[in-house]
Amino acid sequence: MKTSFTLTTFLLLSIFTFSQSGTIKGTISNTTSSPILGVNTIIKNTIKGAQTDQDGTFEISNISDGDYILSISYLGYKTKEIPFSITNNGTLDLGDIVLYEGNELLQEIVLDTKRKNKFARKQSAYVSKMPLKNIENSQVYSTITNQLLVSQSVNNFEDALKNAVGVNKLWSSTGRSGDGAGYYSIRGFSVQPQLVNGVAGITNGFINPSNVERVEVIKGPSATLFGSSITSYGGLINIVTKKPHSGTGGSISVAGGSNDFRKLNADVNVSASDKVSFRFNAGYQKDNSFQDYGFKKSVFVAPSISYKVNNKLTLNFAYEASDNEQTNQTFLFFNRSAPLLFNTVEELNYDREKSLTNNDVVIKNITQNYRGEAVYKISDNWSSQSIVAGGLAKSNGFYTYLFNSANSLNFALYAQDTDAKTRTMNLQQNFTGDFKIGDLQNKLLIGVDYLESTIIDQSSGWGYLHSVNAQGDLIFSEPEVNADNLKAILSNLDRNNIETKQNVFGAYISNILNITPSLSAMASLRYDRFEYKGDINDPSDDHQAYDESTFSPKFGIVFQPILNQLSVFANYQNSFSYINPELTAIDDNDPTAGTQLQSFDLEQANQLEFGVKTNLFNNRLEATVNYYNITVDDKVMGFGASKQQDGTVKSNGIELEVNASPVNGLNLRGGFSFNDSEVTKSASRSDLIGLRPAEAGADILYNFWGDYQFTQGFAKNFGFGAGFNGSSDYNTMNDYTTSGGFTLPAYTVFNASIYYENDIFRISVKGNNITDEEYYSGWSTLTPQQNRTFLASFDYKF
Incomplete structure (x- = not known):
């Protein structure tokens, strides 16, 4: 009986196995006939699937007879679905399958935590407003991946940007109206992070990295595709937020550390079907200053949803709201019109442990950003992307600053009761095509965008509270800094009633022509029209209304001696700035002299660049x-x-960035930049000729981070990381030659971590500035930076 049962079981299993012996296979490539590695091929409504190898081939076995649909997807390419049938347990060869590049659709995001080079990302759909591999893009950009942020236990946006080569922090976020986000220098020019998911976004105040998927630092003048309102001559910073994806899961993170740092974050993704995915990300974070007073805290929520209506239309929506509160970080503003009595930190003798403020002197920022997107697949070759985006940022509370008194070592504290908000609304329509004309492959982008910004300011005037020295001592018998004393001096001051509006309309076209599989050329052109309406609450302010239009070109060429592995590139890029007319004093030293209206032409920036990229x-x-x-x-x-x-300003330099994974488990990232920037012409400011502008920051910057995780043996899943970042010294007062200058010292900051991570959880301990280096940032200012801190974190993944 036992033998009969065993024989029957064996026969049934044999029949079952034989009945599922069908196979489907094929080869997947792009429009240049290059094989694509890692493409997901899944038989819909089953768990059967495979990924392509380095030759672009795939094979799925053990398929029973029947009719199926094969879904083929890869990040940056349009999903393709192919019906097929298996009969008589046969093998079906689909032959060569071509994927066409398309918008970065949310449902095509693949969470690949096992990839080797975790600190590199091969392509982006935002940098050129069309999916393009880095190695075939004639523009230079740095991508800070989420895996790098996790490896470094990054909990603030400033630390994230230390991983981008050539980015120098000038100012921390102040939270004040209009320009409250931090300032950074790229290629010799100041810039703020004002791009979120490829469109204008308000980042006034604290940016919570818990909702950041990656950061893209796009180098060089970039107004051709993005306009002038959100770019600088050195580049722009694009924040890519976390988005929904297929599958259900998430993580819960807690962290704590020095200076009473606390963090709690929950990130949950639900995909009930292959049509709808929903993600909810929320968190709380607080961090006290290393000084006697000072703190930052933030609460944020970020829901997002992706709905695949059908095989042609996908709708995506993302929203983020944050409530931030912080004390004013210490900013010592140097006198700009008189010689300084100090030219170094040592001569100033500043006590860096003193914040010169109080914990009830705070500014609050409520920030909201939304982005709705409709992506329509017109055909295999053409797609449409329609975007409606906008935001609201409010600044309420006390904004204070300390200004160095003339011919003195003392600083006068001025304050404002801030009550202001900024609204933006952005409409964008893009059409992308991937097609041939004769034997020449074209990737074409045609788009228009409209950006409207409104700033409403009802803040108080500025009031003087007291004067202190660099050691925090009051000079006269004046009130201490606290909320009650500030309210008393500001309560009787007149308040603003200002509402300014501006709007920008842009139309652009860009085409990448593949002359041969190894040689491509890009040509782009933008038409831009800017309108500034002045203060609409002041009828006498009509004379400040301003409108102007311009064209902005961009060209690039890429040659790949080794296809998809080595490229030589060159580009010409353009940017411009509209300068609003200003009502200024006829004589700064004589208030009775009256005012005059100053109007200006466009500023223009042009870049020439060449270099080499590898993917070896x-x-x-x-x-x-x-x-x-x-x-x-x-x-x-x-x-x-x-x-x-x-004036004429010239800026040139070299940059090197490397992302490497020499062996399994080891990931390395490093960068070095040298920038030479100077004023070369100015009749009105001949004293500046030959000098480096203060906004250019340091001329030498460098960064490195290495991470190694054991993949086998008794130490499997344990890992450690270590790295550094640093800067040369620089004169932060070069724009004010009468000051005598002030030199911020060079520095190198070392960081290290140790962790254990598996598929369920990650636990880590991180040390920042482990040598307790005393260093500073500034832009005609001095701000002490963080001392040594330790952080422990725990992430549970489900």
């Missing part, structure tokens, strides 16, 4: 080395009544 050893070595030269003409020089549009 099966994606294990990604590197970029490049040289750039930027010239800005018609630069407005000076301040107030002395403003003249007669």
Whole structure:
């Protein structure tokens, strides 16, 4: 009986196995006939699937007879579905399958935590407003991946940007109206992070990295595709937020550390079907200053949803709201019109442990951003992307600053009761095509965008509270800094009633022509029209209304001696700035002299750049080395009544960035940049000729981070990381030659971590600034940076 049962079981299993012996296979490539590695091929409504190998081939076995649909998807490419049938347990060869590049659809995001080179990302759909591999893009950009942020236990946006080569922090976020986000220098020019998911976004105040999927630092003048309102001559910073994806899961994270740091974050993704995915990300974070007073805290929620209506239409929506509160970080503003009595930190003798503020002197920021997107697949070759985006940022509370008194070592504290908000609304329509004309492959982008911004300011005037020295001692018998004393001096001051509006309309076209599989050329052109309406609450302010239009070109060429592994590139890029007319004093030293209206022409920036990019050893070595030269003409020089549009600024430099994974488990990232920036022409400010502008920051910057996780043996899943970042010294007062200058010292900051991570959880301990280096940032200011801190974190994944 037992033998009979065993024989029957064996026969049934044999029949079952034989009945599922069908096979489907094929080869997947892109429009240049290059095989694509890692493409997901899944038989719909089953668990059967496979990924393509380095030759682009795949094979799925053990398929029973029947009719099926094969779904083929890969990040940056349009999903393709192919019906097929298996009969008589046969093998079906689909032959060559071509994927067409498309928008970065949310449902095509693949969470690949096992990829080798975790600190590199091969392509982006945002940098050129169309999916394009880094190695075939003639523009240089740095991508800070989520895996890198996790490896470094990053909990603030400033630390994230230390991983981008050539980015120098000038100012921390102040939270004040209009320009409250931090300032950074890229290629010799200041910039703020004002791009979220490829469109204008408000980041006034604290940016919570818990909702950041990656950061893209796009280098060089980039107004051709993005306009002038959110870019600088050195580049722009694009924040890519976390989005829904197929599958159900998430994580819960808690962290704590020095200076009473606390963090709690929950990130949950639900995909009830292959049509709808929903993600909800929320968190709380608080961090006290290392000084005697000071703190930052933030609460945020970020729901997002993706709905695949059908095989042609996908709707995506993302929203983020944050409630932030912080004390004003210490900013010592240096006198700009008189010689300083100190030129170094040592001579100033500043006590960096003193914040010169109080914990009830706070500014609050409520920030909201939304982005709705409809992606329509017109055909295999054409797609449409329609975007409606906008945001609201409010600033309420006390904004204070300390200004160095003339011919003195003392600083006067001025305050404002801030009550302001900024609204933006952005409409964008893009059409992308991937097609051939004869034997020439074209990737075409045609788009229009409209950006409207409104700033409403009902803040108080500025009031003086007291004067202190650099050690925090009161100079006179004046009130201490606290909320009650500030309210008393500000309560009787007149309040603003200002509402300014501006709007920008842009139309652009960009085409990448593949002359051969190894040689491509890009040509782009933008038409931009800007309108500034002045203060609409002040009828007498009509004379400040301003409108102007311009064209902005961009060209690039890429040659790949080794296809998809080595490229040589060159580009010409353009940016411009509209300078609003200003009502200024005729004589800064004589208030009775009256005012005058100053109007200006466009500032223009042009860049020439060339370099080399690699993607070698099966994606294990990604590197970029490049040289750039930027010239800005018609630069407005000076301040107030002395403003003249007669300047020329030149900025050139070299950059090197490397992402490597030499062996399994080891990931390395490093960068070095040198920038030479100077004023070369200005009749009104001849004293600045030959000097480096203060906004250019340090001329030498460098960064490195390495992470190694054991993949086998008794230490499997344990890992450690270590790295550093640093800067040369620089004169932060070069724009004010009468000051005598102030030099911020060079520094190198070392960080290290140790962790254990598996598929269920990650636990880590991180040390930042482990040598307790004393270092500073500034832009005609001095701000002490974080001392040594330790952080422990725990992440549970489900």
